[in-house]
Structure formats: structure tokens, C-alpha cells
Amino acid sequence: MNRTIEATIAIVIAVIAFGIMISFFESSLNYTQKCFGEKPITSDGTIIGIDEALINSENNTWVYDLSADGLAPCLWKCKEGYQKQGNTCIIIE
Numbered sequence: 895m896n897r898t899i900e901a902t903i904a905i906v907i908a909v910i911a912f913g914i915m916i917s918f919f920e921s922s923l924n925y926t927q928k929c930f931g932e933k934p935i936t937s938d939g940t941i942i943g944i945d946e947a948l949i950n951s952e953n954n955t956w957v958y959d960l961s962a963d964g965l966a967p968c969l970w971k972c973k974e975g976y977q978k979q980g981n982t983c984i985i986i987e
Contacts, residue, residue: 925949929968931956932981939976939983943969956981 926946933956934942947954947967954968958978962969972983 927954929954929956934958934970935980935982937976937983939973939985941971941973943967 925948927949929945929947933945934940936942941962941964943962943964943966945967951967953966956968956970958971959969960971962971972978975986976983977986
């Protein structure tokens with residue numbers, strides 16, 4: 895077999911193998927895990943995000959955060975008229 899053909903085949907095999915490795919690495923980044931820490935107790939006054947975050951996400955621990963919108967993972971806050979008490983929200987009297 896011609897050395898040019900052999901070299902071309904070797905390059906094609908290497909490129910395919912590299913593509914498979916990159917694909918595997920990228921897919922492993924998309925796995926989720928439950929949020930760490932104490933999950934807030936849900937009440938009528940609680941806005942709570944989803945209980946899963948990407949494994950490599952910086953935000954994977956339950957945090958009380960006024961920017962919580964109910965969609966962002968691992969964030970929670972109290973609705974207007976409620977206040978935080980421990981890991982729940984109680985109505986302000």
C-alpha cells in the first residue's frame with residue numbers, strides 16, 4: 895500500500911477517535927445531580943428552584959437568593975409578605 899494512503903488512513907482514524915473522545919467528554923458534562931445542603935421546606939410563601947444542577951455547575955448548593963425565580967437550580971426565596979425563618983418562609987404578621 896502506498897505510504898501516502900497509509901498516512902491518510904492513520905490521520906482519519908485519529909480524527910475519528912478524537913471526535914469520539916470529545917463527544918464523550920461533552921456528554922459527561924451534562925449529567926445532573928441533586929442540590930447539596932438542606933433543601934428548603936416548601937410553604938405557600940416559598941419560591942424554590944429545581945432540585946438538580948449540572949455536575950460541573952458552580953451553583954449546586956441550596957442558597958437563599960433574592961434573584962430566585964423558581965427555575966434556577968438550587969435557589970430559593972420568600973414571596974412578598976413572607977419572611978425567611980430557618981430554611982422556610984413564614985407569613986409576616
